[in-house]
Amino acid sequence: xxxxxxxxxxxxxxxxxxxxLGGYVALGVLAQWVRIMAVAGAVLVLGGLAASWRQxxxxxxxxxxxxxxxxxxFTVAVVGILVLIxxxxxxxxxxxxxTRAGEFTLSEQTRDVLDLLDRDxxxxxxxxxxxxMRGDVSVLLREYEIHSRHIRVEYVDPERNPSKAKEYGITxxxxxxxxxxxxxxxxxxxSLYQIGQSAEEIQFRGEQALTRGIMELTMQVGANIYFLxxxxxxxxxxxxxxxxxxxxxxxxxxxxxxxxxxxxLPEDADLIILPGPRRDLDALEKQLLQEFLEEEGRLMVMLAxxxxxxxxxxxxxxxxxxxxxxNDDVVVDPTRSYFMDPTSPVPRYEDHPITRRLIDEQxxxxxxxxxxxxxxxxxxxxxxxxxxxxxxxxxxGRLNWEEGIDREDGDLEGPLNLGTIVYRQLDxxxxxxxxxxxxxxLLEDRHERGLVVVLGNMDFATDDLLGFQGNLDxxxxxxxxxxxxxxxxxxxxxxxxxxxVFLTGQDVRMIFYGxxxxxxxVVLVAGGFIWFRRRRL
Amino acid sequence: xxxxxFIWKREVLxxxxxxxxxAAMAVFLVIGGYFFSVxxxxxxxxxMRPFFGNMGLIMLFISPVLTMRLLAEETSQxxxxxxxxxxxxxxxxxxxxxxxxxxxxxxxxxxxxVYPIILEYYGNPEWGVVMTGYLGFLLLGSTFLAVGLFTSxxxxxxxxxxxxxxxxxxxxxxxxxxxxxxxxxxxxxxxxMAVTEYYQDFRRGIIDTRxxxxxxxxxxxxxxxxxxxxxxxxxxx
Numbered sequence: 001x002x003x004x005x006x007x008x009x010x011x012x013x014x015x016x017x018x019x020x021l022g023g024y025v026a027l028g029v030l031a032q033w034v035r036i037m038a039v040a041g042a043v044l045v046l047g048g049l050a051a052s053w054r055q056x057x058x059x060x061x062x063x064x065x066x067x068x069x070x071x072x073x074f075t076v077a078v079v080g081i082l083v084l085i086x087x088x089x090x091x092x093x094x095x096x097x098x099t100r101a102g103e104f105t106l107s108e109q110t111r112d113v114l115d116l117l118d119r120d121x122x123x124x125x126x127x128x129x130x131x132x133m134r135g136d137v138s139v140l141l142r143e144y145e146i147h148s149r150h151i152r153v154e155y156v157d158p159e160r161n162p163s164k165a166k167e168y169g170i171t172x173x174x175x176x177x178x179x180x181x182x183x184x185x186x187x188x189x190x191s192l193y194q195i196g197q198s199a200e201e202i203q204f205r206g207e208q209a210l211t212r213g214i215m216e217l218t219m220q221v222g223a224n225i226y227f228l229x230x231x232x233x234x235x236x237x238x239x240x241x242x243x244x245x246x247x248x249x250x251x252x253x254x255x256x257x258x259x260x261x262x263x264x265l266p267e268d269a270d271l272i273i274l275p276g277p278r279r280d281l282d283a284l285e286k287q288l289l290q291e292f293l294e295e296e297g298r299l300m301v302m303l304a305x306x307x308x309x310x311x312x313x314x315x316x317x318x319x320x321x322x323x324x325x326x327n328d329d330v331v332v333d334p335t336r337s338y339f340m341d342p343t344s345p346v347p348r349y350e351d352h353p354i355t356r357r358l359i360d361e362q363x364x365x366x367x368x369x370x371x372x373x374x375x376x377x378x379x380x381x382x383x384x385x386x387x388x389x390x391x392x393x394x395x396x397g398r399l400n401w402e403e404g405i406d407r408e409d410g411d412l413e414g415p416l417n418l419g420t421i422v423y424r425q426l427d428x429x430x431x432x433x434x435x436x437x438x439x440x441x442l443l444e445d446r447h448e449r450g451l452v453v454v455l456g457n458m459d460f461a462t463d464d465l466l467g468f469q470g471n472l473d474x475x476x477x478x479x480x481x482x483x484x485x486x487x488x489x490x491x492x493x494x495x496x497x498x499x500x501v502f503l504t505g506q507d508v509r510m511i512f513y514g515x516x517x518x519x520x521x522v523v524l525v526a527g528g529f530i531w532f533r534r535r536r537l
Numbered sequence: 538x539x540x541x542x543f544i545w546k547r548e549v550l551x552x553x554x555x556x557x558x559x560a561a562m563a564v565f566l567v568i569g570g571y572f573f574s575v576x577x578x579x580x581x582x583x584x585m586r587p588f589f590g591n592m593g594l595i596m597l598f599i600s601p602v603l604t605m606r607l608l609a610e611e612t613s614q615x616x617x618x619x620x621x622x623x624x625x626x627x628x629x630x631x632x633x634x635x636x637x638x639x640x641x642x643x644x645x646x647x648x649x650x651v652y653p654i655i656l657e658y659y660g661n662p663e664w665g666v667v668m669t670g671y672l673g674f675l676l677l678g679s680t681f682l683a684v685g686l687f688t689s690x691x692x693x694x695x696x697x698x699x700x701x702x703x704x705x706x707x708x709x710x711x712x713x714x715x716x717x718x719x720x721x722x723x724x725x726x727x728x729x730m731a732v733t734e735y736y737q738d739f740r741r742g743i744i745d746t747r748x749x750x751x752x753x754x755x756x757x758x759x760x761x762x763x764x765x766x767x768x769x770x771x772x773x774x
Contacts, residue, residue, distance in 0.1 A: 082758050089750040093747040094746045096744040097743055098668070099663060099665060099741075099742040100663050104741060499663065500582065500583070501582065501656070501660035502660075503577075503659060508574075508578050511574045511578070512574040514570075515566070515570030515655075516567055516574060520563040521563075523566060524560075524563050527559030528559075530553060531554065534554050
């Protein structure tokens, strides 16, 4: 009876303890009942031991028990050593990427950025369980985690865990939130994928988006962009929503402002964009913008086509003050045009950080119904003016465009300027500042400070055309260049090896029956043969 | 070491002379062939990765079948006393038997080498990734076999050994799968034990010494436990 009682006490006690443990693990917190159970369990176990005290003593002093314990301890020790080896191995491990394209190897730029990382970054990836993007992203984030101790990744399914998603203000699956010391940067799904050369080719640009995000978080900047309204051009809530989405996705703050109504530019404006203005600036606007430029504020102007725009003397005067003239023409380019439509020229690139990626990846930009620009002065007050987009030599700038596009005497001669920029070299102080920040040192070609970008076209950036080949890249590249800083890190996606096969119907049959039927049959026959021979003997 | 070799040889011959191994191989090849050809035909990609992904689960079933007789049979037939009164150590016996099972597994893998050869004939597979996948699969399978051997040492009955083996492997599999879904501390603990998680890197084409180390430790650990168990059962009360 005694034995039974103590046995029962022990058993009950152990069950209570295990349940308490289970409860703690399931709830994640030491609830009241968990505590009570644990204490009760412990009491019962001790009680059970006490009740069979003599048996316990006898057992412990027996050689069997001692040998058994020694043996158990030995086993535990061996297991412990194996665990230790693995822990050490985790610290000092070597990882080899055997894929041809190095798909799992982080680019040098990313590795540099990660090596310079000196603070912890918490990454929270909000992906629905069935998200197609999750695979690519998780593989990539794993490499980041492995490469740097400072990166910690957590996955949240917004459908399973809506409260957390709400806490972070996440509206779409696929957003990756990066946080460090109170600052936060979101990588939106839009910046993870970009269109390659053909419309079907979608490239995963996660590495670029993530590394830029890290730089954004750990460097000081975060720019404010304002689109001017009130001139009849497209709005960021309407025909150029894409621009707003992508800019916000890159971490910029984007807003609209009607300058004539407000009477002043926002104090925090880093970049002002004039999207396809059809009406002219009024005198106040021109003056405000002039002052803005004098204080080295950045400006981007995308001109509306001459058919849609009024004469715009104020706007032209503003641009003339930075050495750029605007022609009232329609660029006709029979040699470089889109789908044989000579009024949709495909500009030629001049080598520059803005155009470099487009040149490398052979991505085209199209400027339907564009105007040409003039470089009135290639240099003034320490600022340089140059073009980055040009038409072909055979193009002409049609002045009497209402009467058709055929060339006439007096029309402007190619090559025509379709995109121009104003910039200056960095002065010593700025170079010093750059040199001090090691992250800055990773950026390519950061010797210039941009001021103005003027493009002879607006339509390329509207939602209809933004997805065409290099249009988006070109726009973003121009913005990034103007605002300077980290965004110019451009990381090429890895191109996985081409492994397509082409099978005929016969091939299919052969492969299927060969592997599913023939091969196993051979094995069975061989086995049967050996078995049969053995039986004979 | 020569003793281990004798045991190995004896067991391999035993495998080759009973229908079990052939049946296991045939099943492996039928299912493997099916996965392989269906994926190839549907995706038209010269890629072994889907094959490796699915075959891991198949090994879960095949391992207990291969290992269940290794030790259980000895105990039930009484040949274990004969075996262990020979001048050989438990270590050598366990090692010899284990390596015999691995040998059969290797033969299966070698025969499945036909698949990547087919891929090479029709397309352009990434051989680095294929070989890495095989390495991972070999390690995963060997780990399953070590677990199967251990369960075989627990009992007299082959059937029971097979069932327990299957149950343990299934538990390991489920733990891996659960580790992915459960977050927090529990999830991280589970993830360490997630036998199939380490396999994913190999499938993608990454060789990480951590993963290799994990599998080898797992194998060593279970072989060690097997040795202890055999010793205990043979000379225990």
